Amino acid sequence: ANGGFALFRKLFGLIVASPPRVLVLGFAAIVLSGASLLMMPFAHTKSAAPQFIDTLFTATSATCVTGLIVEDTGTYWTTAGQWIILAMIQVGGLGFMTMATLFAIVLKRRISLRERLVLQEAFNQTSIEGIIRLVRKVVIYALTIELSGALLFTSRFMFDMPFGKAVHYGVFHAVSFFNNAGFDIMGNYRSLTEYVGDPVINIVTMLLIVLGGLGFVVLADLVDIRNPKRKLSLHSKVVLSMTSILIVVGAAVIFIFEYTNPGTLGPLPFGQKVLAAFTQSVSPRTAGVNTVDLASLRQATEFFMVILMFIGASPGSTGGGIKTTTFTALIGAVIAMIRGKEDIVLFKNRLAQERVHKALTVTLFAFGIVILATMILSTTENAAFLKILFEVTSAFGTVGLTLGLTAHLTLAGKIIIIIMMFIGRLGPLTLTYALGPRKERQLYRNAEGKIIIG
């Protein structure tokens, strides 16, 4: 145990020295190992070996919990191959969640006293022992939720298939959905379309996705709420309310736009329409499963989904996107401006200016990347613009939904999407870390100048 502790201390020292580098190199190592494993004959059902670009694509998609696939997970990969993919999902999803939480601790070294106090209050621990407890807590929370999901899924799948297969399906989909990975083994790119009206599958799926997308800090906060002395932190309040708003508004918009669409909600009875609208509202942020055929959606709905995919889940979660808190800060800034107020007030708390700037920067960064990749793919791929924008946003937001482009990507297109999945998963966090407020104030400030805006 002492040797293990020494190893951990060493590992932790490395992480503290340069967390973004550890994160990026670690993810790259997992992706490359996974891609190599998937090349092995036991991993795929076809006799011909897969192209390396395709296993690289699959491994990146799994590790970055994106869910875009160039080969159908249910039929192309063997059960062994599927477990390799699931391992990458678990390591990638949980590993990222842990790292993001650790970052918050590590970052303390560079942040203000006030923020340090907030963090101490949130985690109530600062020592290495405390951090081990923290990591353990993250893992326990994740495994508990995944296990519950797997049990519920298995008990439902048992009605449709043999017990062994039901367990395999239950575990795979519970882990995949909690990690917002969007991988499924239903076969033939069907995702959950067979279960569009099934309440158990839909509700468990949504719960797994939403819980995975809240982030560890919020999960911990929710568990601790049983303690009457503790109140929800501002962060948790913002995450929970914005998540609820986005789910309800998203479902309403999809319900209205698709109500009469014969290819999607049209033929369903009213209750199933509501259920499907909610599932399709939850999924783009950023799970990547679908119960209706996305290519049959109206253009307006597809574009709306692009916006949902761009917003994504919450910080330090298994999901991607610019994050609900970033979106809240932006909306808050606009509302405060229009009302002529100086401060953005959320739940009677004034939002620090520096956070608003960070939100702006993260959003513009995301925007620039998505626009750039969309422009490049517009030249390399022969597809409608919205299909390309959808694909790129899906990759960047680690969503995994597609309007059908993934399977037809050119080599250049595959490389760009691989890069987008990687940047989409690691970019915002690494950027946020890099944007941590520095202690050194500039000694010399330039005179203030004004330009006319708007």
Added chain:
Amino acid sequence: ANGGFALFRKLFGLIVASPPRVLVLGFAAIVLSGASLLMMPFAHTKSAAPQFIDTLFTATSATCVTGLIVEDTGTYWTTAGQWIILAMIQVGGLGFMTMATLFAIVLKRRISLRERLVLQEAFNQTSIEGIIRLVRKVVIYALTIELSGALLFTSRFMFDMPFGKAVHYGVFHAVSFFNNAGFDIMGNYRSLTEYVGDPVINIVTMLLIVLGGLGFVVLADLVDIRNPKRKLSLHSKVVLSMTSILIVVGAAVIFIFEYTNPGTLGPLPFGQKVLAAFTQSVSPRTAGVNTVDLASLRQATEFFMVILMFIGASPGSTGGGIKTTTFTALIGAVIAMIRGKEDIVLFKNRLAQERVHKALTVTLFAFGIVILATMILSTTENAAFLKILFEVTSAFGTVGLTLGLTAHLTLAGKIIIIIMMFIGRLGPLTLTYALGPRKERQLYRNAEGKIIIG
């Protein structure tokens, strides 16, 4: 003269009381008068009266200097009708430019001492007499540039048509282009495609567009620069450099993307390729003329043009969009953040935080409007997504370029685009006015709270 002065004083009193209301009502009045005039039999060449929605569309497009048209200007309207349209362009373009400049003066009542000093320095006048001088200056500058353009155009068109027609063409296009209106009377929706390789037409067109798009403050600054004691203001420096950057980068991107495209630059000799690339780079911000067939452009180029259209021209100019200064502030914010600097420094001047917030707000507002209208049109129109996004951005940015959708808009589509042209022209300025920093500080501030971003 005294009566006129009293009238002006009264008018000015009204403007001071509520500038946005005067602006919006004034523009609405011009649009409605123009639409009614265009209904008259002498205005159109067909015997059947036009639909009111179409004259309303044309009048809005002219007054808001957008340039989107549902009827071909060169063939559908008589010469009289064309002069009515030109009058709306002149009143709408110049009137807006004057109002925007006046706003800067009027706004002084609500702004800080520092800003007041900047404005006094810029205009060197505060009295009503000074404002009359200012308005006269705006009009003189505009008319001088338009007259020069008309002379150059006429002398070129004389080679292709009779003198009288050449004068008509020269005046119409000079006024239309300086006001960034994008209307042309070449006939059959050709715009300037016949002159793709003509250096005189292209260069004069670009000069008119760019000068019109710089805004009065910068024009005045450029004229005053002859005085060795005066230096360019920070605002002028930012506008001039960002305008140059956007033109050159835009031309380079279009040149590269379209180099081999047989429908656009492909068949042209090298020099004409360069010329056409520059014209197509200048025009989307926000003139709306084209020398190549836009529908033949590659998707990547079309999307790139959407971005250029969104950025638009400079404040207080005849052009639209979120403005070059807003774009500069956003880019500056991202660069400062990535470098870990607290201040955005432009030409050794620190940009006021409040300006960055204003830039963010204007951009998000523009974004929200464009997204909303695109979603609505996606349900009302039967067209590819990029065509719709292009059309909406073009209307909002008062650009007037189209991929061919305008002529096929449904009634609902026409109404939405009319609203977009109106909001696109008046929204940002009115918003900026509304966003003027208030004097009253909040007496009570909430405690600062933090959320995790990104």
